[in-house]
Amino acid sequence: TSNINLAVVAGDGIGIEVVEQGLAVLEAALKGTDATVSQTAFNLGAQRWHATGETLTDADLDAIRGHDAILLGAIGDPTVPSGVLERGLLLKLRFALDHYVNLRPAKLFAGVRSPLAEPGEIDFVVVREGTEGPYVGNGGSIRTGTPHEVANEVSVNTAFGVERVVRDAFARAAARQRKHLTLVHKHNVLVHAGHLWRRTVEAVNAEFPDVTTDYLHVDAATIFLTTNPSRFDVIVTDNLFGDILTDQAAAITGGIGLAASANINPDRTAPSMFEPVHGSAPDIAGQGKADPTATVLSVAMLLDHLGYAAESAKVTAAVAADLVERGTRVRSTAEIGTDLAQRVAE
Amino acid sequence: TSNINLAVVAGDGIGIEVVEQGLAVLEAALKGTDATVSQTAFNLGAQRWHATGETLTDADLDAIRGHDAILLGAIGDPTVPSGVLERGLLLKLRFALDHYVNLRPAKLFAGVRSPLAEPGEIDFVVVREGTEGPYVGNGGSIRTGTPHEVANEVSVNTAFGVERVVRDAFARAAARQRKHLTLVHKHNVLVHAGHLWRRTVEAVNAEFPDVTTDYLHVDAATIFLTTNPSRFDVIVTDNLFGDILTDQAAAITGGIGLAASANINPDRTAPSMFEPVHGSAPDIAGQGKADPTATVLSVAMLLDHLGYAAESAKVTAAVAADLVERGTRVRSTAEIGTDLAQRVAE
Ligand SMILES: CC(C)[C@H](C(=O)O)[C@@H](O)C(=O)O
Ligand SMILES: CC(C)[C@H](C(=O)O)[C@@H](O)C(=O)O
Numbered sequence: 001t002s003n004i005n006l007a008v009v010a011g012d013g014i015g016i017e018v019v020e021q022g023l024a025v026l027e028a029a030l031k032g033t034d035a036t037v038s039q040t041a042f043n044l045g046a047q048r049w050h051a052t053g054e055t056l057t058d059a060d061l062d063a064i065r066g067h068d069a070i071l072l073g074a075i076g077d078p079t080v081p082s083g084v085l086e087r088g089l090l091l092k093l094r095f096a097l098d099h100y101v102n103l104r105p106a107k108l109f110a111g112v113r114s115p116l117a118e119p120g121e122i123d124f125v126v127v128r129e130g131t132e133g134p135y136v137g138n139g140g141s142i143r144t145g146t147p148h149e150v151a152n153e154v155s156v157n158t159a160f161g162v163e164r165v166v167r168d169a170f171a172r173a174a175a176r177q178r179k180h181l182t183l184v185h186k187h188n189v190l191v192h193a194g195h196l197w198r199r200t201v202e203a204v205n206a207e208f209p210d211v212t213t214d215y216l217h218v219d220a221a222t223i224f225l226t227t228n229p230s231r232f233d234v235i236v237t238d239n240l241f242g243d244i245l246t247d248q249a250a251a252i253t254g255g256i257g258l259a260a261s262a263n264i265n266p267d268r269t270a271p272s273m274f275e276p277v278h279g280s281a282p283d284i285a286g287q288g289k290a291d292p293t294a295t296v297l298s299v300a301m302l303l304d305h306l307g308y309a310a311e312s313a314k315v316t317a318a319v320a321a322d323l324v325e326r327g328t329r330v331r332s333t334a335e336i337g338t339d340l341a342q343r344v345a346e
Numbered sequence: 347t348s349n350i351n352l353a354v355v356a357g358d359g360i361g362i363e364v365v366e367q368g369l370a371v372l373e374a375a376l377k378g379t380d381a382t383v384s385q386t387a388f389n390l391g392a393q394r395w396h397a398t399g400e401t402l403t404d405a406d407l408d409a410i411r412g413h414d415a416i417l418l419g420a421i422g423d424p425t426v427p428s429g430v431l432e433r434g435l436l437l438k439l440r441f442a443l444d445h446y447v448n449l450r451p452a453k454l455f456a457g458v459r460s461p462l463a464e465p466g467e468i469d470f471v472v473v474r475e476g477t478e479g480p481y482v483g484n485g486g487s488i489r490t491g492t493p494h495e496v497a498n499e500v501s502v503n504t505a506f507g508v509e510r511v512v513r514d515a516f517a518r519a520a521a522r523q524r525k526h527l528t529l530v531h532k533h534n535v536l537v538h539a540g541h542l543w544r545r546t547v548e549a550v551n552a553e554f555p556d557v558t559t560d561y562l563h564v565d566a567a568t569i570f571l572t573t574n575p576s577r578f579d580v581i582v583t584d585n586l587f588g589d590i591l592t593d594q595a596a597a598i599t600g601g602i603g604l605a606a607s608a609n610i611n612p613d614r615t616a617p618s619m620f621e622p623v624h625g626s627a628p629d630i631a632g633q634g635k636a637d638p639t640a641t642v643l644s645v646a647m648l649l650d651h652l653g654y655a656a657e658s659a660k661v662t663a664a665v666a667a668d669l670v671e672r673g674t675r676v677r678s679t680a681e682i683g684t685d686l687a688q689r690v691a692e
Binding site for chain 1: 422428429432433437461462480481485486487489490491492493494495496497498499500501502503504505506509532533534535536537538539540541542544545564565566568569571572573586589590591592593594596597598601602
């Protein structure tokens with residue numbers, strides 16, 4: 001038997017509820033295989049911060065490193081100053097564990113209504129860079145709070161960092177049917193970063209001659225996501241543009257209740273992290289209203305990453321079948337989770 | 347009689363075609379008033395750059411400064427390296443002439459089909475900051491072209507710059523029926539710039555107590571633009587987020603063929619500039635296929651800015667009437683322009 005040593009960071013708000021269901025589906029998917037799951041729950045997020053002032057200590061990080069993967073619910077709470085948990089916990093995990101591929105599929109499942117496309121017409125994946133760009137935290141302000149304040153934010157982009165994520169995106173495109181890669185940036189304004197991205201895509205394309213490429217400015221990309229989302233196959237883009245586009249992509253494929261993501265360390269020097277794209281949604285937390293589907297689809301990505309391709313496919317198929325029959329029926333978080341786990345077990 | 351001393355920068359591609367129609371409508375709108383228009387055409391853009399290597403000289407800028415307003419078509423051509431004309435001409439104009447309010451209305455006119463809303467349901471305006479943020483050009487790269495390249499882009503935000511645009515946005519919100527202002531930023535990640543924006547909105551709100559406010563992260567804003575665009579009244583945001591959101595806003599209100607914009611210097615220390623949101627569209631340039639409506643609506647903003655409120659309203663009404671009857675009828679650039687000018691003259 002093999003064991004999956006899973007770090008569980010349920011986090012804040014609805015994170016706790018959706019992770020519970022994600023774990024149930026994970027157990028169901030592995031039933032009948034020789035794999036087991038052992039979980040370590042990490043108390044990280046608003047509660048821990050209020051109690052101790054800590055976001056993510058070196059000891060936490062070391063403990064997490066010892067695991068095969070991380071399942072994360074959601075981070076963030078209105079009682080904590082904006083940025084404290086995001087920068088000190090969520091982004092710290094992504095950066096410290098070198099999650100340079102932030103993978104976000106956008107697929108319109110049958111049964112899911114989109115104002116902009118028919119089911120099957122949207123099926124692309126965003127490869128969002130996860131360890132550079134304006135997310136690096138290299139900002140600062142002077143004369144803060146005075147009329148002479150200057151607040152800067154620095155986007156840092158390295159050939160090393162851009163090349164590795166671009167290569168990963170090409171490999172994903174090459175493995176897909178359409179084999180098409182779209183670089184999204186804003187190289188007519190952010191000329192230095194943008195030209196590095198562009199040159200890198202051109203150079204790496206030589207290694208993947210059967211992948212076709214094109215380029216869109218980020219503003220134009222939001223137009224095509226509205227008027228012609230089926231034009232996309234694989235998108236590669238920087239950390240901030242990826243953040244923006246993947247929320248829009250979620251909105252056109254059934255909403256963030258369905259949007260999964262994987263923060264991947266492709267070199268496997270540290271555990272990868274799987275999380276729904278949505279936040280902690282404090283307005284509906286604790287009421288059983290959250291849709292755990294995004295977390296369940298993130299669990300499918302986790303299984304795939306760890307080599308359980310068949311089990312991953314079972315989870316995705318269960319979600320697909322559930323969505324076909326879902327209609328406008330309202331179920332609680334636990335009901336959806338139980339239904340999905342049951343389908344997986346069948 | 348009063349004279350409008352207009353600088354005309356037709357620019358590249360379809361810019362030339364749409365500006366011609368915009369000028370015809372401007373003439374029509376002023377017929378019967380005591381106002382006249384005198385135009386100075388500036389040869390700026392790809393052709394000039396190829397011929398002389400110049401984008402915008404000090405002499406050009408000085409000459410433009412002497413005018414009451416600028417009508418701009420579009421800048422950019424695939425034969426010119428990306429960024430050269432954008433940074434050296436378009437953004438140089440916005441920055442040098444202190445166009446700190448980049449105003450972009452998003453209105454779903456009757457007769458225009460949107461997959462996301464019924465006519466009348468979308469009516470908001472984006473106040474995009476125009477002279478700061480990641481657009482300042484404070485980037486650079488080292489070891490360019492080597493595996494050790496580092497390319498940075500700096501977003502600069504000042505209390506001075508943020509406060510003036512936020513105040514302008516509040517004043518616009520206060521003058522509207524719903525009196526609602528939404529700040530869009532990403533203060534959970536871009537904590538320094540984001541918190542400056544947030545503090546500024548809170549502070550200036552005291553001067554406009556009847557304006558309600560809320561806040562959205564830029565990623566969430568793209569979701570609401572998809573699922574509930576009618577929630578927006580006035581959006582205030584930084585230069586880059588404003589660029590992204592206004593293209594998405596155009597996409598949900600009939601496309602960039604209809605999206606107008608005004609680069610305003612509210613202190614009137616230099617001429618303001620009026621331009622369609624769309625680009626030079628080299629793929630359809632010179633074929634009479636471009637829709638001049640966005641330029642005509644920009645002319646309406648120009649008239650309003652110069653104090654010709656009744657004439658501005660006439661132009662907007664002509665566009666509204668044309669859109670109601672437009673259907674799927676295909677007309678050339680000149681035909682649409684002529685039809686609009688005729689309606690204005692009626
Ligand atoms: C919570 C926030 C820091 C995060 C991000 O910006 O990456 C979120 O929006 C996401 O997309 O995972
Ligand atoms: C052409 C480009 C520099 C410009 C911008 O980014 O501001 C355009 O996209 C716009 O929105 O006016």
